[in-house]
Amino acid sequence: MKTILITLLIFAPSAMAANLDRNIDTYRVFGTEHPGVYKHPAAITELSNGDLYIAYYGGAGEYDQGTAVYGSRIAGSPNQWMRPEIIADTPMRGDGNPVVWQAPDGILWLFYNTQYGPSWSEARVKGKISKNGGLSWSDSFMVAFEQGSMVRGKPIALKNGDFLLPMYDEKGSDREELDTSTSSFFLRYSKAFKTWAPTNKIKSPTGNLQPQVVQITDKHLICFMRRGGGYGPNEKGFIQKSESRDGGFTWSDAVETDLKNPNSAVDVIRLKNGDIVLVYNPSDNDRTPLRVSMSKDDGKTFNIHRDIGGGDNTYAYPYLIQTKDEKLHVIYTTNNRTTIMHAVFKVDAIGPEPSDD
Numbered sequence: 001m002k003t004i005l006i007t008l009l010i011f012a013p014s015a016m017a018a019n020l021d022r023n024i025d026t027y028r029v030f031g032t033e034h035p036g037v038y039k040h041p042a043a044i045t046e047l048s049n050g051d052l053y054i055a056y057y058g059g060a061g062e063y064d065q066g067t068a069v070y071g072s073r074i075a076g077s078p079n080q081w082m083r084p085e086i087i088a089d090t091p092m093r094g095d096g097n098p099v100v101w102q103a104p105d106g107i108l109w110l111f112y113n114t115q116y117g118p119s120w121s122e123a124r125v126k127g128k129i130s131k132n133g134g135l136s137w138s139d140s141f142m143v144a145f146e147q148g149s150m151v152r153g154k155p156i157a158l159k160n161g162d163f164l165l166p167m168y169d170e171k172g173s174d175r176e177e178l179d180t181s182t183s184s185f186f187l188r189y190s191k192a193f194k195t196w197a198p199t200n201k202i203k204s205p206t207g208n209l210q211p212q213v214v215q216i217t218d219k220h221l222i223c224f225m226r227r228g229g230g231y232g233p234n235e236k237g238f239i240q241k242s243e244s245r246d247g248g249f250t251w252s253d254a255v256e257t258d259l260k261n262p263n264s265a266v267d268v269i270r271l272k273n274g275d276i277v278l279v280y281n282p283s284d285n286d287r288t289p290l291r292v293s294m295s296k297d298d299g300k301t302f303n304i305h306r307d308i309g310g311g312d313n314t315y316a317y318p319y320l321i322q323t324k325d326e327k328l329h330v331i332y333t334t335n336n337r338t339t340i341m342h343a344v345f346k347v348d349a350i351g352p353e354p355s356d357d
Contacts, residue, residue: 021348024308027079029054029331029340030072034084038062041152041265041317042340043100044331046324047073047108047133054331055087055098055110056340063119063175067094069112071134079342087137088128090114095126100134101154103163108134111143111151111165119173121148143196144187152210152265154319155189159218163189164248166223168209169201178228178263182207186248204228204254208240213248214270214299221248222299224268224278227261233285237261239278241299259293259302262286267320267330268299271347278302279318279330290315290332294350304351308343309334315341 030039036058043055052074059067069088072081087110088095094115102108108130113123125144128137143151144167153166165187172179183201190197202208207228215221225240239261240254259280264287266280276295281287290309293302308330309315318332330343 021346022353024306024343024345024349025078026308026341026343029079029081029342030056030084031335031339034058034070036060036067036070037338038064038067039340040333040337041097041319042331042333043098043154043319044321044329044342045100045102045108045154046321047102048106049133050324051133052323052329053100053102053108053134054081054340055100055112056084056333057096057098057112058084059094062096062337063094063115065092065094065115067096069095069098069110071100071110073134079344087134088112088126088140090126090140096120096123097150097152099151099154099165102133103155104157107131109155110137113150116147117173119170119175120150121170121173121179123148123150123170125149125151125167144198150209152317153212153267154321156213156215158215158248160247161191162248163191164213164221165189165196166211166213167198168211170209171207177230178207178209180205180207180228182209182228184208184211184223184225184242184254185251186211186213188248199248200250202242202251202254204240206237206240208242208254210265211242212266212268214268214276215248216270216298219245219247223251224257224266224299225254226265227263229263231263231285234262235284237263237284239266239280260284265317267318269320269322271322272326273347275347276302277320277322277328277347277350279308279320281315287314287316288312290318290330292328292330292350294347306350306352308345309341 070084071087208225
């Protein structure tokens with residue numbers, strides 16, 4: 001009996017660790033039990049004290065003038081969240097697409113879109129800041145007043161200390177098809193002058209939007225973007241890519257990757273070890289499955305994959321971060337935009353199951 005027990009103590013921890021590295025823990029965060037049935041683009045960030053903070057927008061529907069931005073922080077483990085509270089609400093106008101991000105200096109930023117017309121092509125971008133981890137927020141301020149300005153993705157802190165905020169300029173008033181002139185760009189924040197300045201617009205034949213960016217070297221950055229166009233089947237629909245060779249000041253025209261995109265949002269981060277991870281829907285038409293892919297060659301190829309959601313449901317607007325413990329967190333919406341989900345896993349979980357050989 002003692003021999004068997006010793007054997008388990010010696011070998012079981014190793015086997016359990018191997019299994020845990022492959023685990024993907026998926027949790028339901030919020031559903032229809034909270035105010036506003038509609039819940040869509042959600043964002044997540046890690047605060048200085050290690051807490052997680054979520055922001056999303058909700059209401060009666062995407063274009064409802066009563067939508068507001070809600071915030072919540074994690075209250076316990078596993079995945080227990082405080083009741084959402086309204087953190088941004090423009091009177092008589094709908095608000096959407098919140099981005100929440102804690103900068104290296106500890107300031108928590110909130111960016112969101114406000115509707116000024118019947119479609120998002122009339123939107124503007126507002127912002128708020130918090131100096132106490134989201135316990136209270138500043139008054140709102142205008143970030144981009146150009147008509148059609150939109151935000152969706154988290155900023156990054158560049159190696160020189162500036163911030164780069166992903167933006168896009170949505171064109172056209174058709175709610176079912178994005179105009180081909182829709183284009184991505186960035187707002188660059190100078191910490192010295194506390195000002196935001198736009199880069200050039202990234203052009204492509206089908207249009208592009210919702211860029212997500214990573215920095216490779218001091219001068220070289222790459223971004224991946226959702227394609228424009230309609231929402232029907234498109235065998236020629238691929239994720240778009242652009243590059244900067246001057247530290248993010250100017251950007252190339254977009255080119256197509258070989259990664260399918262059904263006109264749906266993507267996200268990308270550079271891991272602490274230098275690898276790049278992309279999350280997206282690899283489909284011509286459907287926002288399923290939800291796939292995580294990894295590149296070990298600075299974003300040239302993504303050939304290590306793991307699906308973290310699939311089947312008949314849809315998985316929309318993934319938002320990806322890596323926390324201090326090096327775990328990956330993907331937050332997304334499902335169940336016809338009524339439910340926010342949260343997947344947590346280690347980097348080792350990406351890729352096929354190891355063989356028994």
